[in-house]
Amino acid sequence: MLETKLQTELQNKVNKKIAPLFSKYNMDFSSLESGMKWKPIVLIIGNYSSGKSTLINEILGTEIQRTGQAPTDDAFTVITSEGNDRPKEVPGSTLINDDRLPFVKFKKYGEKLTSHLCLKNVNSPTFQNMAIIDSPGMLDATTEKDRGYDYMEVLGEFAKMADLIVLMFDPHKAGTIKETYSAIRNTLPEKSGEDRIIFVLSRIDECDNISDLVRSYGTLCWNMSQMTGRKDIPHIYLTYSPDVANFRKVADLWPQERKELVEKIYAAPNLRLNHILEDIDRQVNELQIVCEAVTEFTQRGRKLFRKIGKITVGIGVGLFCFGDVLTNSLVSLPQQTLISVLRGGSFSFMNLILPLILLFTALASGWVVFNNFGFKRLLQKTLSDSSDLVSLENEYRRNLWKKMAGKTNEFLRKSKAKDIRQGHSGNLAKIRxxxxDDLKKYYDKLRS
Ligand SMILES: Nc1nc2c(ncn2[C@@H]2O[C@H](COP(=O)(O)OP(=O)(O)O)[C@@H](O)[C@H]2O)c(=O)[nH]1
Ligand SMILES: [Mg+2]
Known part of the structure; x- marks a missing residue:
């Protein structure tokens, strides 16, 4: 109840305060309803044969997914309970054409992905209000090319929808976490994003001894700190599947973690509001970096304008005072210069005409120089490498910029010299x- 109230309140605030800014910077704000109209989603990702399908079978208590040591399954499988009257299995081609489901966005990845996407309808009360998605593990770079669609991008899209992401690794491939993690990192907001991911080192029963396990754990931690740039390591669940584990000496030291992991997965529906918050957070952060870049560009434009302006005004004033002296000495016109009439005391408006013409010509030329050369050059230079418009102090900012640089350039490319009149720092302040303030308040409310 409280959650629905918070959600409506938040939605109103976003529509009022932030949505107009998205259209201002030619960005789409994917409305909150569209992505999250369906059930809460848990996404299981990680390297192949890390035990993803085994975990899913364990949760459902049935052998719904095929398991095996090799990359046995190369499909994204959505498992949920849709009722007995619905088909047991729905192919990707149907899923991507059903507006009620959140899979329409996968249409653009083509037939290769569609044929590797399906929904399995199971009979389970718990899964009536949630879905779990099994995913193919990442392969090595060369094999990855044969897949026929951009696996990393698709993984990112699934991660965006998911309320909970379980990132699973086995001790043999703990080093590959980096690629998988970077595929989903951009789909999360900067600060709170980690809450939505659970890191799991699975199949720990296969470690021969504690030092073996510590080595794998260390590899995972090292790779994680490389990605997050953080020194503190989030909790990593050390688990094994009780059904298939054989050597239990090491595993028995962590008997409870599998249970905790499964409980977390069952509790995923509670994370929905948090997800909505994070989704807004992510999108507003994207908007922020574009706005930052545009603000910086405008400031540079203004600086250049002032520089050219100063010179122009200098020349203009010089021409205003002494221009007629020059024309007088060259073509004997005007007969009386401004200075001479001011000295002689016989000033009339006629004496101002030429100085004013010269002054305005100088100012107009200054504008032409700024408009046709100065600004154009600045724009070209900026477009050739716009990355210095924003500070890129950490991996998150670098990734965010990589994603938004195109949007920014698109916006800048359309800008005209006169647009520098328009300040963007006010918008930036609003976003900040x-x-x-606003978003933080909601995070606090949710946690209290
Ligand atoms: N010893 C052991 N084997 C496991 C464990 N979890 C999964 N396996 C086995 O590892 C192989 C790969 O598991 P699977 O669930 O298919 O991995 P996926 O590719 O990530 O879906 C299968 O042969 C499983 O039986 C575990 O905790 N311990
Ligand atoms: Mg599998």
């Missing part, structure tokens, strides 16, 4: 206030 929204992230730091």
């Amino acid at each position: 206030r929204f992230l730091e």
Whole structure:
């Protein structure tokens, strides 16, 4: 109840304060309803044969997914309970054409993905209000090319929808976490994003001894700190499947973690509001970096304008005072210069005509120089490498920029010299206030 109230309140706030800014910067704000109209989703990802399908079978208590040591399954399988009257299995081609489901966005990845996507309808009360998605593990770079669609991008899209992401690794391939993690990192907001991911080192029963396990754990941690740039390591669940584990000496030291992991997965529906918050957070952060870049560009434009302006005004004033002296000495016109009439005391408006013409010509030329050369050059230079418009102090910012640089350039390319009149720092301040005050308040409310 409280959650619905918070959700509506938040939605109104976003529509009022932030949505107009998205259209201002030619960005789409994917409305909250569209992505999250379906059930809460748990996404299981990680290297192949890390035990993803085994975990899913364990949760459902049935052998719904095929398991095996090799990359046995190369499909994204959505498992949920849709009722007995619905088909047991729905192919990808149907899923991507059903507006009620959140899979329409996968249409653009083509037939190769569609044929590797399906929904399995199981008979389970718990799964009436949630879905779990099994995913193919990442292969090595060369094999990955044969897949026929951009696996990393698709994984990112699934991660965006998921309320909970379980990132699973086995001790043999703990080093491959980096690629998988970077595929989903952009789908999360900067600060709170980690809450939505659970890191799991699975199949720990296969470690011969503790030092073996510690080595794998260390590899995982090292790779994780490389990605997050953080020194603190989030909790890593050390688990094994009780059904298939054989050598239990090491595993028995962590008997409870599998249970905790499964409980977390069951509790995923509670994370929905958090997900909505994070989704807004992510999108507003994307908007923020574009706005930052545009603000910086405008400031550079203004600086250049001032520089050319100063010179122009200098020349203009010089021409205003002494221009007629020059024309007088060259073509004997005007007969009386401004200075001479001011000295002689016989000033009339006629004496101002030429100085004013010269002044305005100088100012107009200054504008032409700024408009046709200065600004154009600045724009070209900026477009050739716009990355210095924003500070890129960490991996998150670098990734975010990589994603948004195209959007920014697209916006800048359309800008005209006269647009520098328009300040963007006010918009930036609004965005910052929204992230730091409004959104934070909701995060706090949710946690309290
Ligand atoms: N010893 C052991 N084997 C496991 C464990 N979890 C999964 N396996 C086995 O590892 C292989 C790969 O598992 P699977 O669930 O298919 O991995 P997926 O590719 O990530 O879906 C299968 O042969 C499983 O029986 C575990 O905790 N311990
Ligand atoms: Mg599998």
